[in-house]
Amino acid sequence: FVSRSAARLSQLKQHFYPSSPAILHRRSISFTPAANRSIATMAYDKELEVALLAVQRATLLTKSVFSSHSKGTLTKSDASPVTIGDFGAQALIISSIKHAFPEDEVVGEEDADDLRKDASLRELVWGLVQSAKLEDSAAEDKIGGPIPSTDAMLDALDQGNSAGGRKGRIWALDPIDGTKGFLRGGQYAVCLALMVDGVPTVGVLGCPNLPIDDKAPLDASIGADADSGEGKGVLFSAVKGQGATSRPLGKGALQPSNPISMKSISNISEATFCESVESGHSNHGDQAAIASKLGITKPSVRMDSQAKYASIARGAGDLYLRLPFAKKYEEKIWDHAAGVVIVQEAGGEVTDAWGKPLDFGIGRTLKENNGVVGAPKALLPQVLEVVKEVLSAKE
Ligand SMILES: Nc1ncnc2c1ncn2[C@@H]1O[C@H](COP(=O)(O)O)[C@@H](OP(=O)(O)O)[C@H]1O
Numbered sequence: 001f002v003s004r005s006a007a008r009l010s011q012l013k014q015h016f017y018p019s020s021p022a023i024l025h026r027r028s029i030s031f032t033p034a035a036n037r038s039i040a041t042m043a044y045d046k047e048l049e050v051a052l053l054a055v056q057r058a059t060l061l062t063k064s065v066f067s068s069h070s071k072g073t074l075t076k077s078d079a080s081p082v083t084i085g086d087f088g089a090q091a092l093i094i095s096s097i098k099h100a101f102p103e104d105e106v107v108g109e110e111d112a113d114d115l116r117k118d119a120s121l122r123e124l125v126w127g128l129v130q131s132a133k134l135e136d137s138a139a140e141d142k143i144g145g146p147i148p149s150t151d152a153m154l155d156a157l158d159q160g161n162s163a164g165g166r167k168g169r170i171w172a173l174d175p176i177d178g179t180k181g182f183l184r185g186g187q188y189a190v191c192l193a194l195m196v197d198g199v200p201t202v203g204v205l206g207c208p209n210l211p212i213d214d215k216a217p218l219d220a221s222i223g224a225d226a227d228s229g230e231g232k233g234v235l236f237s238a239v240k241g242q243g244a245t246s247r248p249l250g251k252g253a254l255q256p257s258n259p260i261s262m263k264s265i266s267n268i269s270e271a272t273f274c275e276s277v278e279s280g281h282s283n284h285g286d287q288a289a290i291a292s293k294l295g296i297t298k299p300s301v302r303m304d305s306q307a308k309y310a311s312i313a314r315g316a317g318d319l320y321l322r323l324p325f326a327k328k329y330e331e332k333i334w335d336h337a338a339g340v341v342i343v344q345e346a347g348g349e350v351t352d353a354w355g356k357p358l359d360f361g362i363g364r365t366l367k368e369n370n371g372v373v374g375a376p377k378a379l380l381p382q383v384l385e386v387v388k389e390v391l392s393a394k395e
Pocket residue numbers: 080109174176177178179180181275276277278280281282303304305306329332335
């Protein structure tokens with residue numbers, strides 16, 4: 001008994017005086033392997049952290065452009081707008097990715113052509129890029145700190161030129177999705193996804209004008225006048241197999257996250273569907289016909305950008321409808337990759353309008369797909385049936 005209690009006493013001493021060399025040794029055996037195991041199971045944790053910080057830093061830049069008078073808007077060859085915010089955000093994000101993962105490729109929407117030709121535009125963007133700094137130095141370090149020179153900024157912008165493909169690690173980047181919404185003061189999103197062998201695997205959406213509260217109701221005004229202010233600004237993210245989360249968009253280190261999931265609705269007629277504001281981006285008429293065939297009576301919620309995917313993933317809306325006007329329009333992978341993995345991890349599924357899986361592995365566009373439909377997994381077949389009915393009636 002005496003020797004057993006002496007042994008117990010020594011155990012207790014070791015427990016309460018962990019500075020003793022004996023206990024340090026024991027701790028290193030008994031705790032470290034378990035800690036390592038849990039780290040090993042968190043696949044893509046570094047990719048996720050870098051993507052979250054990179055997107056958060058880029059939103060500091062887009063918000064500064066948003067509140068400035070001139071957005072330096074240009075018209076691209078396809079007649080769509082691009083702003084100094086798009087250029088600056090792309091340069092910052094690519095430089096973050098290349099710092100952490102130098103071998104990875106990036107499919108980015110923009111390039112440096114316009115900035116190389118126009119010195120004053122280049123200086124405007126350079127000024128913005130230099131001022132966009134996370135307030136936490138450890139967080140800044142993780143994404144490589146400031147871009148060192150104008151040339152480095154232009155090179156980073158141009159590194160979004162990957163052709164995409166089915167092999168290896170390729171990031172899809174939309175520095176400002178919903179540029180028209182951004183210019184209007186509506187919704188926009190900074191979107192970044194890592195695709196592994198053509199499959200969206202890590203997704204991050206920075207939505208400066210969405211309400212932080214996952215439970216906030218979606219009303220029609222969400223798309224119209226969503227000036228960033230109190231209670232606004234969300235970072236959504238997901239890693240394949242690990243669920244989806246939201247957290248407030250901050251200015252420094254990452255804020256704590258909450259799990260999100262799609263709403264469970266028992267009857268499709270109760271659904272709220274989200275569609276583009278721009279009537280040129282999807283067919284509002286077909287979407288209204290589909291909603292009415294599904295018995296949906298609530299008006300659609302129109303908002304720009306992948307904020308629609310984020311909104312259905314957090315259960316604020318239910319369906320994402322993007323019915324094509326023309327067979328020939330090829331959806332861009334950066335308009336969907338991040339939103340798709342977030343919706344999938346929140347319990348949803350996304351296909352094209354004919355029910356075909358979206359193929360992110362064939363290049364910069366979804367050229368084998370036509371239109372996009374997203375819904376809670378269990379309801380998608382029912383929605384697709386009606387979508388196909390409406391589309392077939394027009395053929
Ligand atoms: N005719 C078209 N059909 C579908 N999408 C289009 C389109 N023309 C432009 N787009 C894309 O629609 C995106 C915005 O989507 P939404 O309508 O959901 O807000 C644009 O992204 P950018 O704003 O990044 O250029 C652009 O890539």
